[in-house]
Amino acid sequence: MPKTPENCLSMTDIRAEIDRVDKELMQLFRQRFGYIDRAAEIKKEAGLKADIPVRVDEVRRNARANAEAAGLDPDFYEDIWARLIRHSIVREKVYLGESDDE
Numbered sequence: 001m002p003k004t005p006e007n008c009l010s011m012t013d014i015r016a017e018i019d020r021v022d023k024e025l026m027q028l029f030r031q032r033f034g035y036i037d038r039a040a041e042i043k044k045e046a047g048l049k050a051d052i053p054v055r056v057d058e059v060r061r062n063a064r065a066n067a068e069a070a071g072l073d074p075d076f077y078e079d080i081w082a083r084l085i086r087h088s089i090v091r092e093k094v095y096l097g098e099s100d101d102e
Contacts, residue, residue, distance in 0.1 A: 044096055056089075060082060
């Protein structure tokens with residue numbers, strides 16, 4: 001059973017919980033990229049490009065707002081999301097057959 005940080009009594013407990021959370025994060029990223037892949041399929045059918053700047057801006061703003069609401073550093077998490085977005089766009093471009101200069 002997961003422990004809260006307050007219930008961890010040793011570094012072994014802390015490390016085990018961090019490892020557990022990291023695995024959960026990877027599963028969430030896997031789920032997120034399932035949606036990215038589906039978006040690419042839908043974009044292909046609709047004739048849309050991988051990079052939609054209005055949506056990119058919205059996702060970055062959401063990441064920043066979500067971080068702030070969680071009491072986290074919004075600059076740090078916006079930067080992480082910017083990297084996720086770039087990776088997602090590259091992934092979609094490959095599926096859509098777009099070149100990097102499009």
